[in-house]
Amino acid sequence: MEKPRKNPFSLQLRAEDFLPATEEEKSQQDQMRESVTFFKDGVRKLKKNVIAMICFWIIVTISLMAIFVPMIYPYSYNEQLGLEQFQSVDSSYSNLKPFQYGETELQRIEDGEKIFPHIFGTDSLGRDYFIRVVYGTRISLAVGFFASLLVLMIGLIYGSISGYAGGKTDLIMMRFVDIIYALPDMLIIILLAVVLKTTINIEGTILASLGTNMVSIFIVFGLLYWVGMARLIRGQILSVKEQEFVLAAKSIGASPFRIITKHLLPNCISVIIISTALQIPSAIFTESFLSFIGLGVSVPMPSLGSLANDALGGIVSYTYRLVIPSITIFLLVLSFNLFGDGLRDAFDPKLKN
Amino acid sequence: MIKYVSIYSILNNKGKIMDSKLVFYILKRLGLAILTIFLVITITFFAMNAIPGGPFLAERSPSPEVIAILEAKYGLDKPVGEQYINYLKGLISFDFGPSIKQRGREVIDIITEGFKNSAKIGGIAALLAVASGITLGSVAAIKRNKWADKTIMVASTAFVAMPSFIIATLLLILFCLEIPIFPARGDTFAGLILPIFALSLYPMSYITRLTRSSMLDVLGQDYIRTARAKGVEAKKVIYKHALKNALIAVITYIGPMIAYILTGSLVIEKIFSVPGLGRAFINSITNRDYTMIMGTTIFLATLVILMNLVTDILYKFVDPRIDFS
Numbered sequence: 131m132e133k134p135r136k137n138p139f140s141l142q143l144r145a146e147d148f149l150p151a152t153e154e155e156k157s158q159q160d161q162m163r164e165s166v167t168f169f170k171d172g173v174r175k176l177k178k179n180v181i182a183m184i185c186f187w188i189i190v191t192i193s194l195m196a197i198f199v200p201m202i203y204p205y206s207y208n209e210q211l212g213l214e215q216f217q218s219v220d221s222s223y224s225n226l227k228p229f230q231y232g233e234t235e236l237q238r239i240e241d242g243e244k245i246f247p248h249i250f251g252t253d254s255l256g257r258d259y260f261i262r263v264v265y266g267t268r269i270s271l272a273v274g275f276f277a278s279l280l281v282l283m284i285g286l287i288y289g290s291i292s293g294y295a296g297g298k299t300d301l302i303m304m305r306f307v308d309i310i311y312a313l314p315d316m317l318i319i320i321l322l323a324v325v326l327k328t329t330i331n332i333e334g335t336i337l338a339s340l341g342t343n344m345v346s347i348f349i350v351f352g353l354l355y356w357v358g359m360a361r362l363i364r365g366q367i368l369s370v371k372e373q374e375f376v377l378a379a380k381s382i383g384a385s386p387f388r389i390i391t392k393h394l395l396p397n398c399i400s401v402i403i404i405s406t407a408l409q410i411p412s413a414i415f416t417e418s419f420l421s422f423i424g425l426g427v428s429v430p431m432p433s434l435g436s437l438a439n440d441a442l443g444g445i446v447s448y449t450y451r452l453v454i455p456s457i458t459i460f461l462l463v464l465s466f467n468l469f470g471d472g473l474r475d476a477f478d479p480k481l482k483n
Numbered sequence: 484m485i486k487y488v489s490i491y492s493i494l495n496n497k498g499k500i501m502d503s504k505l506v507f508y509i510l511k512r513l514g515l516a517i518l519t520i521f522l523v524i525t526i527t528f529f530a531m532n533a534i535p536g537g538p539f540l541a542e543r544s545p546s547p548e549v550i551a552i553l554e555a556k557y558g559l560d561k562p563v564g565e566q567y568i569n570y571l572k573g574l575i576s577f578d579f580g581p582s583i584k585q586r587g588r589e590v591i592d593i594i595t596e597g598f599k600n601s602a603k604i605g606g607i608a609a610l611l612a613v614a615s616g617i618t619l620g621s622v623a624a625i626k627r628n629k630w631a632d633k634t635i636m637v638a639s640t641a642f643v644a645m646p647s648f649i650i651a652t653l654l655l656i657l658f659c660l661e662i663p664i665f666p667a668r669g670d671t672f673a674g675l676i677l678p679i680f681a682l683s684l685y686p687m688s689y690i691t692r693l694t695r696s697s698m699l700d701v702l703g704q705d706y707i708r709t710a711r712a713k714g715v716e717a718k719k720v721i722y723k724h725a726l727k728n729a730l731i732a733v734i735t736y737i738g739p740m741i742a743y744i745l746t747g748s749l750v751i752e753k754i755f756s757v758p759g760l761g762r763a764f765i766n767s768i769t770n771r772d773y774t775m776i777m778g779t780t781i782f783l784a785t786l787v788i789l790m791n792l793v794t795d796i797l798y799k800f801v802d803p804r805i806d807f808s
Contacts, residue, residue: 281645305515313519313522313784314742314745314746317746318780318784320749321529324534325531325533325534415646418648419746422646423765437629445655445656449656452653452656453653456649456652459646459649460641460644460645467644
């Protein structure tokens with residue numbers, strides 16, 4: 131028997147439409163595979179990149195060593211081993227070759243004591259060279275990291291204001307950037323490092339523990355290197371700010387600050403991260419250059435550049451003292467460069483497909 | 484779609500390139516360069532003046548009367564503003580004032596003398612870097628993914644990560660002390676070979692990578708396929724069509740390269756004891772020879788800024804696809 135045809139406009143409800151869904155119907159809603167977000171996709175690509183991953187682990191290993199080894203190592207970076215109170219300096223501790231011991235240490239070993247070896251020997255003042263290299267790496271890494279962070283912050287604020295404001299403001303702000311960009315950076319950095327070393331006074335502030343030279347390095351980085359980042363971020367903001375969702379945000383009355391932080395910057399985050407990562411090796415490079423010409427960190431604090439500079443004194447007999455910090459700089463810079471390239475290949479939306 | 488115009492056709496149509504946009508661009512860049520040089524002079528002058536103590540306070544400090552006489556002689560007793568105006572006036576006629584630490588010598592004389600040596604090393608290093616960089620880069624691009632390409636890329640990636648002062652010192656140990664082929668002092672011509680090589684390694688590697696990537700980019704363009712399809716010789720395609728366009732990217736690097744070579748020469752001249760401008764600059768920093776630091780910074784900065792200006796204008800001149808906005 132034929133069912134009476136329902137009037138399509140009838141409000142009469144059909145009971146079977148309201149039955150609970152069967153298991154089979156429910157299973158159709160299940161996600162077979164998690165959806166791949168932009169970030170996950172990038173990480174997956176990055177993991178496939180063997181060179182970038184090797185470099186990543188080299189960076190992690192070196193950083194962890196630089197952070198934790200000084201905590202557990204029996205010698206400290208500024209401890210002169212032959213130096214004891216009320217006694218003349220024991221010169222048998224100076225210029226030890228790798229795995230050699232000083233005279234009193236040999237005595238103690240004969241007495242059955244166990245003494246931690248000087249893996250890379252000691253320097254001309256009798257300081258354990260291994261811990262100086264590790265500590266120097268720590269300083270160089272810290273300078274590279276914090277200088278890049280400083281550059282990122284200044285560039286981020288300046289670039290996003292300039293890009294978002296547009297018009298005359300943008301024009302004037304960018305002319306200013308052009309002028310600083312055209313300054314020969316290294317010369318001005320050397321000049322400022324010379325001047326700041328003698329003029330700034332940080333006694334009694336939280337920065338005092340860093341030393342004047344370190345603070346002046348941060349100042350010169352902050353003053354000069356932000357322009358590249360500011361240009362990049364401005365360009366990114368300009369390319370995003372004409373899109374519809376920004377207009378939508380504006381029309382519901384979002385403030386410029388909210389639009390920049392919530393809508394514009396998250397859309398160019400990958401480019402920002404990539405260029406910050408690539409900024410670190412260049413900061414390490416510059417710091418080692420400054421330290422090498424004697425304008426870097428203050429003694430007795432070592433950095434990789436100043437260790438290389440100190441090694442020049444005994445270059446013929448103690449060549450390894452130059453080679454060790456050199457290899458460390460080389461490894462660090464190379465790994466950061468290649469890992470940065472890997473990041474770009476994985477995360478830069480422009481390179482997609 | 485980018486419209487392709489060969490370099491030849493542009494250079495022949497002179498009326499077309501020197502349009503008002505380009506003239507405006509050149510004027511704008513010129514104005515910016517002058518402003519930057521002025522800024523460098525101002526920063527240098529006031530930075531040097533901010534150092535307390537003045538140039539005459541050494542360990543064997545002379546008596547206050549002598550200092551007063553010396554300050555009057557060098558015009559340091561006047562207010563800072565007046566000193567600044569006087570310094571600017573002097574600069575217009577290339578007068579950088581006398582050196583404070585090297586008695587009886589003018590800064591400009593020390594600069595010109597040192598620059599002769601530095602320019603020789605720097606010039607040869609730049610030429611070497613450009614010539615070998617372009618060659619290696621093109622070879623790598625043409626032999627893409629073959630062993631030649633891989634070797635070149637590994638080497639150039641490694642050299643980009645090595646600071647020039649370390650390369651220089653290692654070369655010094657290897658070829659002057661261990662296997663003494665070259666003299667360690669850079670006075671003679673044989674002694675200049677190592678500093679030139681050390682100075683050119685980084686820009687050479689950079690240009691190699693730059694040439695390779697832009698060459699690969701060009702080789703994938705449609706007009707290369709067209710040239711090949713119509714039966715142009717393989718060599719001709721490379722030299723006439725691909726290389727010429729790939730080189731445009733290299734031109735942009737000339738300015739930064741000169742800046743790099745100048746700053747690199749600061750340490751390399753010190754390591755190899757080359758009597759050049761870089762060594763004079765480093766020495767003046769250690770001696771606190773203020774007029775010398777100022778003079779050298781201004782001289783080198785002006786050189787870098789002008790080189791960048793020339794590079795940028797040349798770049799726009801050679802590549803008609805760029806707009807001037």
